Ligand SMILES: Nc1ncnc2c1ncn2[C@@H]1O[C@H](COP(=O)(O)OP(=O)(O)OP(=O)(O)O)[C@@H](O)[C@H]1O
């Protein structure tokens with residue numbers, strides 16, 4: 001997680017390329033001051049990122065994800081329905097971060113891709129097969145195609161205008177789903193899988209006669225834990241892809257665009273295709289997340305596309321730490337966890353939790369706390385978000401790093417965790 | 418005043434901002450391999466002239482021709498890909514990237530063109546890019562800072578970094594907008610040495626400068642711009658002796 005090269009690079013390679021580089025210098029080697037230094041040797045040619053750190057991070061991430069049923073137990077969150085949401089919204093946020101965290105383009109319309117992914121997956125269940133593979137492929141491809149169209153138009157502007165354009169497109173999708181497109185979306189009722197759907201691929205194999213149609217993977221129903229395991233595997237894959245992109249030249253160009261888009265064009269880059277590619281990739285991630293939502297519960301409704309859902313993924317990413325690899329997932333888990341805990345707290349539960357407070361004060365305490373729980377949990381979220389943005393502008397990951405630095409007393413080194 | 422082998426020709430360029438005539442009837446020829454200085458008082462239109470050359474500002478009239486091709490109307494990245502690199506008046510670097518990455522980015526643009534998606538390819542495999550960037554940083558004395566955030570550097574270092582970002586592309590034409598502004602005397606002299614020591618065959622330099630010491634140490638030819646017009650042109654000595662120039666710009670200081 002540290003760009004400072006380790007000191008163990010193979011010397012042989014440097015010695016092979018070193019002299020050639022000297023020939024390539026654009027300077028006359030005769031003038032004293034300039035020729036004093038030697039061409040790069042061992043340590044300088046060390047990898048930009050210690051590759052072992054990335055492998056280590058991937059292993060730790062996978063372990064954390066796959067052991068969720070264990071370590072979430074004490075938090076009362078180790079049940080499939082919630083863990084699925086952690087994984088799926090983690091994918092959504094990791095993808096969102098490829099656009100927002102790397103290029104700095106803040107989309108307020110990513111829920112459109114989430115919703116379209118869900119509809120596409122449900123249609124695949126209806127038309128082709130209850131197998132999740134075609135459903136996931138459909139979700140990703142169709143969300144990606146929509147992202148090409150929306151991105152092509154929206155990326156003509158940057159900053160707030162880009163955000164507004166994406167928001168407008170997403171709201172358009174949301175409203176279309178309720179009006180003109182009801183034949184496809186089934187309007188307010190939502191799109192669901194029925195037992196008499198054609199499912200042509202299943203029909204070929206004679207497996208289309210099922211009492212209760214459920215998404216499955218070669219006979220394994222996606223109800224309950226299998227749904228979580230599937231989402232977890234996709235989450236790990238999504239993380240690895242995001243890690244590779246971040247470390248690639250493409251990822252560096254995206255960060256260059258965020259840092260100074262004008263400079264990018266004067267060093268010879270056509271930046272529009274890069275931002276469009278980032279937009280489409282993050283749209284495909286959102287489509288994957290939407291598809292998985294349909295996998296674990298074969299039902300798609302338009303509310304998934306509403307602007308609040310778009311705003312939520314922005315919050316997740318910023319809360320965890322935009323531009324970091326682990327932050328978006330952390331933000332997704334926290335928000336979904338608190339949503340689950342706080343929104344379920346009713347007045348009676350609250351009252352029994354506050355037994356320890358003397359009778360007289362208890363009502364006052366309840367009066368103060370109750371607006372923050374139940375339906376009012378968004379208030380808690382708002383306060384949490386404000387605290388993070390004010391006191392830890394880099395998000396939680398940045399906060400942890402600062403705390404870590406306090407202990408290690410480390411100097412200013414650039415980290416990429 | 419036709420020049421035999423001009424790399425860059427500015428032909429009758431005009432540019433107004435509202436009522437302000439920033440450039441009028443600019444004709445300029447930059448000879449291959451030479452260092453051409455453009456001097457003039459503040460607000461004379463020097464930076465505007467460079468902006469027209471790199472595609473940042475479209476001229477109202479006239480054309481810019483580079484290596485025999487008209488480049489007016491082309492996009493900045495297309496112009497760069499043809500071989501023009503520019504150092505800006507206020508350093509334009511990638512503040513969030515490391516110093517090394519700042520130099521690797523333009524090196525990629527030079528090698529791979531304006532668009533290439535290399536998504537799943539570790540940067541460490543591109544040893545050619547890496548070496549070239551390291552070499553330039555070493556030449557400019559920035560090697561020790563290679564892993565620092567570019568933002569953390571001093572203003573003078575940022576200018577040198579920007580120069581490194583241009584040189585790593587081996588451009589045919591290097592445009593420098595006040596490369597020594599805000600530098601100490603020592604740093605200024607180092608930059609002069611540096612610019613002199615560029616051996617690249619055919620690399621042509623256009624340098625905008627207020628510091629006459631820099632101009633007279635580097636320039637083969639000087640054009641004087643005042644109120645959007647070229648009022649004098651010639652060798653440094655000719656220009657220095659020109660009474661019109663002394664009146665408009667040097668103010669008798671020399
Ligand atoms: N984009 C713009 N819009 C409006 N006016 C501009 C623009 N760019 C430059 N100008 C004006 O054009 C004139 C010439 O500006 P320019 O920056 O080219 O001067 P300069 O010779 O580079 O001066 P300096 O030595 O201060 O850098 C100035 O009066 C400036 O205010």
Ligand SMILES: [Mg+2]
Pocket residue numbers: 463464465506594
């Ligand atoms: Mg200027």
